[in-house]
Amino acid sequence: MAGKGGAMSVHGRRVSRRDFLKAAGTAGLASAGAAALPSCGGLTTGVRAGAADSLRRLAAKKGLVIGSAFSPAAFRKDPQYGEILAREFNGLVAENAMKLEALQRVRGQFDFGRAEEIMGFARAHDMKVRAVPLVWHEALPDWARGRTFPRQEALDILREHIITVMRHFRGRIFAWDVLNEALSDKGPGLREEGPWFHSIGPDYVERVYHMAHEADPDAALFYNEFGMDGMSDKADRCYRWIKDLLARGVPIHGLGLQYHVQADAHPAAADVARNIRRFNDLGLTVHITELDVWLKKGAGPADFERQAAVYREIFETALAAPKCPAVFLWGFTDRYSWVPGISNGTYDQGLIFDREYRPKPAYEAIAAALR
Numbered sequence: 193m194a195g196k197g198g199a200m201s202v203h204g205r206r207v208s209r210r211d212f213l214k215a216a217g218t219a220g221l222a223s224a225g226a227a228a229l230p231s232c233g234g235l236t237t238g239v240r241a242g243a244a245d246s247l248r249r250l251a252a253k254k255g256l257v258i259g260s261a262f263s264p265a266a267f268r269k270d271p272q273y274g275e276i277l278a279r280e281f282n283g284l285v286a287e288n289a290m291k292l293e294a295l296q297r298v299r300g301q302f303d304f305g306r307a308e309e310i311m312g313f314a315r316a317h318d319m320k321v322r323a324v325p326l327v328w329h330e331a332l333p334d335w336a337r338g339r340t341f342p343r344q345e346a347l348d349i350l351r352e353h354i355i356t357v358m359r360h361f362r363g364r365i366f367a368w369d370v371l372n373e374a375l376s377d378k379g380p381g382l383r384e385e386g387p388w389f390h391s392i393g394p395d396y397v398e399r400v401y402h403m404a405h406e407a408d409p410d411a412a413l414f415y416n417e418f419g420m421d422g423m424s425d426k427a428d429r430c431y432r433w434i435k436d437l438l439a440r441g442v443p444i445h446g447l448g449l450q451y452h453v454q455a456d457a458h459p460a461a462a463d464v465a466r467n468i469r470r471f472n473d474l475g476l477t478v479h480i481t482e483l484d485v486w487l488k489k490g491a492g493p494a495d496f497e498r499q500a501a502v503y504r505e506i507f508e509t510a511l512a513a514p515k516c517p518a519v520f521l522w523g524f525t526d527r528y529s530w531v532p533g534i535s536n537g538t539y540d541q542g543l544i545f546d547r548e549y550r551p552k553p554a555y556e557a558i559a560a561a562l563r
């Protein structure tokens with residue numbers, strides 16, 4: 193769970209982001225056997241998009257996009273997964289299928305297969321797609337993991353990736369996270385993990401935004417970050433950094449606040465509102481991009497109510513903000529969530545449907561916020 197300054201805290205224990213992500217490998221997603229099942233590209237689910245009382249119908253009335261992360265593997269093995277997604281959400285984001293390791297497992301060979309399955313599902317159900325992330329220090333293919341490249345070679349790799357991917361999906365993407373989690377968790381400055389900072393230097397940040405703008409001048413280009421949803425030190429650093437980038441003409445149009453929080457340790461709504469407003473005042477659109485609200489294992493009814501209140505609060509805050517027109521959840525059912533894996537089983541049940549696809553109090557709380 194993202195805490196102040198970007199470090200993560202589990203059970204009161206501070207752990208590094210790296211350790212968290214190491215544990216994410218078994219985050220309850222695809223089963224290996226799922227690959228044999230049929231593709232979801234272009235399939236409808238038989239469920240009418242936007243049923244009368246659905247969250248997406250309520251959100252649309254308020255001009256809000258309500259989205260969820262999508263796992264093609266979960267969709268293939270579990271019919272209810274797609275039915276509920278199509279019924280309740282009008283936005284979609286690939287949990288993993290648009291990352292570098294998925295799109296370019298072999299260097300220079302682009303594989304859009306899984307990403308296109310998601311695009312097909314979104315098209316069939318009239319959903320807006322966030323594309324994430326073009327540049328990140330994680331989710332790297334073998335050919336890039338642990339590597340440092342000569343500066344020009346690294347720039348060429350990123351340029352080819354950004355131009356190829358953005359032109360492939362041109363006109364079909366609601367928002368691009370060009371860069372993900374570039375700020376250091378340890379203090380001022382940029383994160384140094386991954387190949388891009390060391391190979392290119394700090395100016396890789398502005399270079400990738402210029403490349404993205406060149407690839408598609410009409411695209412909405414976002415920066416996405418965790419642990420800075422309220423008024424934290426990291427949020428202050430991000431604010432100053434983006435303000436400076438904008439002053440130097442770097443084409444950044446939006447900010448994604450991930451909003452992975454614990455039900456009993458989350459930023460105050462007033463702070464989230466202030467934070468969103470100051471980025472809006474810089475001219476940026478803000479999206480909530482990866483919302484989940486974690487509960488300690490063994491949670492009881494009072495915890496679910498507390499969780500519901502947090503969900504309600506963030507939707508109300510987004511609706512009241514000058515420009516926060518999208519809230520994306522990092523999945524929707526506890527059956528497939530990264531939370532138990534990343535927290536070594538100490539947290540769970542962070543989403544709005546339980547493992548049996550029953551709506552939790554958080555579902556009704558969102559509906560209430562949207563009414």
Ligand code: G3I
Binds near residue numbers: 219
């Ligand atoms: O697909 C392989 C599978 O073939 C293999 O058998 C299995 C064995 O470990 O790994 C599978 O890939 C894993 C993938 O999730 C799908 O389960 C990766 O190892 C694992 O690293 C990956 O974790 C993802 C993580 O990002 C790193 O890419 C999580 O699902 C995903 O929820 C998480 O999402 C990130 C956002 O992109 C950025 N913000 C934070 C968020 C949570 O860390």
